Amino acid sequence: MKQIGLFLFAVLLFSACNKEDETVVVQYKASNGYSNTQIKYRDADGVLVSENVNFVGGEDIWTYSFDGKKGDIVFVSARYYDSNSSITLQILLDGKIFKEATSINETDEILTISGTIPYYNE
């Protein structure tokens, strides 16, 4: 009988310690730009950071990555001033595209993509 008790004890301990992994690799990606572009993004500490990135050609890519947690806000925006330019923004979670948007010749618009890292598929 004691063995059964110990077995149940072990099962309970195991089930109580079963914790889901909360970490998600977040990557912001900007591409398809042709001019100086102001990029704002929410970093790993939740701070809004602003960077000026000079895209010389369409193959230039800007990225920023950090380890995020489920439920964290992810945010990136971009603005360019050259009316012949464009920009594509992506947010990737664990390598998969979560949000994506493109702006072409829209100098009056600030392109923004954002969301919260999903907890899990319901």
Next chain:
Amino acid sequence: MQSSIGELLRGSNNISGIRKGGGAIDPVVRGFKFSELNVQIDNGLKIEGGCPNRMDPATAQIDPSEVKEIEVLKGPYALRYGTSFGGVINIKTMENPKNEKFEIHLKALLGFESNWNGNKSLLNINGGNKKVFFSISGGRKKYGNYEDGNGEVVKSHFTKQNIGGYFGFRPAKNQSIVLNYKNSTGENTRFPALPMDERLEMTHLSSLDYKAEEIGDFLQSIYVKLYNSDVNHKMDNKYRAVSDTVVAVSDIHAVNRGFRSEGAFVVNTAKFHLGIDLENILKDGQRVKTMIKQPGLPVKTEKLWNNGRIWNLGFFLTYGQRFNDMDLSASLRIDRNHAESGKISITKPHEGGADSIQSDFTNFSFSLGATYHFNENLSASLALGRGTRSPDMTERFIVLLPIGYDKFDYLGNPRLKPETNNQTDLTLKYANDKTGAFQFNVFYALVNDFIIGKRLPPAEQRPSSKGVVGVKQFVNGGNARFSGFELGWSSQEKHKLGIQVLASYTYATIDEIQKHVYETGLPIRDETILNDALPEIPPFESTIGVFYPFFKGKLKPELSVRMVAAQNHVSDAFYENTAPGFTIANFMLRYDYNKNFMVSGGVNNIFDKAYYEHLNRNVVGSKLSLYEPGRVFYLNLIFRI
């Protein structure tokens, strides 16, 4: 075994519950709810929930598997346990064993429920001897979303963990000191009938009890309890579509600490309890809104409570005496209640006004009771009581949140007066060996200064939440009346076939209330309605249970059928929906293999009926009520050594 205490209580006569999600059903006793009920743990430990929408009522902080007994005292009669208005619910979790030799026991439980893939586990180790005793428990529950009887998925998942224990010792004969600690953690709990979901709930409960019994002929016993409850509640809208635009996160910290002390005295054949209790509630919280669609990622912080504080100091005296054919009882209670808050503005809540936010009240409550024993089988009891409660933290200080039954932001009112319940109960009991035991009770309650929401004109106050149609402020709305009955019959114990029948009904109205008339979705004028139904009052219902033990009681099947009538007496002023009646059947089988191993299993809602309780809140963004789970098979394994 039920997944929450609210669900467990819902099986009792004239006790209902408000469902807003998978767990945390909020109890309603004879139509009284929220702060109208005095809910406490182990004779006096009180909990102030963090959530303004009551995701975390006191009953949600204790797991049913920890419960030894739940005492429900209906009406404003029991005044020893703090302010009593609609009733007292005392959840007892501690035992005080007195083993001759030191013993140690283990209890393990594993449970599974189909439909929402509910898993639960509990491990308890307890023991002791004449000098010391202890109990240590840990448990975990994880439930997914359930399907209702229509096959629709209700997003209701939750995870809950409980850990804690108590240690007691007896410094002298008939004295005991018990130190108790419990921790409850809830994570990712969905509430489809509320605008947010609970992300994290962390509750710490601690208490120290001292008890001395059989002291002498005059002073019989002394009881002292010190307690502290600490709730951290975090909720957000991240599961909701609206979070694509605005991410709202609310963080609330609520503390309730106090004490209760009483002595029992005997003078001739009369027994008295004289005591004092103090409850001190502190609450602070804010909501942070991040506008994630806007380029600068603007963040707005709004206070939900601003260091709100309420303390209530009570003195009580109770009397009980038995004469030949008559039992008499009486209680008297005086409460001094003080409330204050940091700077809040009722008229411009987020602009930091300076309204008067302090109030002080002295409340008197009393009750009288008499039971006449006609013979050893038949007795009749009459009770009269007046219970006064001061407004709670939400009614006084909440700043614009949609916390009611209707689609309004609610605003606190620091100038609210206490509400008073004047109630009478008449109870008849009859029991004999042939007919079994009958109990019939009727009650009538007149509530003065009933606290209810009243719409503010848009020019005076605009709402702050999405999807609401206006703002209501808590006011004293005159008189409300509750009446009803409870009927119970259980077959005689000597027969193997056991039958139990329960039936109850509550009818509640408010003398005068304003109805807000709408055009194109907006309120345009108010109309006065007399004797309107109060919202969230349960309909008539009856339950019949039948059981028959086999193999000397080792195997016990039990079938119960619950019949609930339609609720057509609904609030016109609150635009409350009527609810259809329903009948559901449950079956349970319990098998005691030996003294160490027990199995119970069964099926709830056998016929997979699609139904909802009248008190279930509507799903956010729709006019549909939250449906109850469809058919659920369950199995529990309990092991004891």
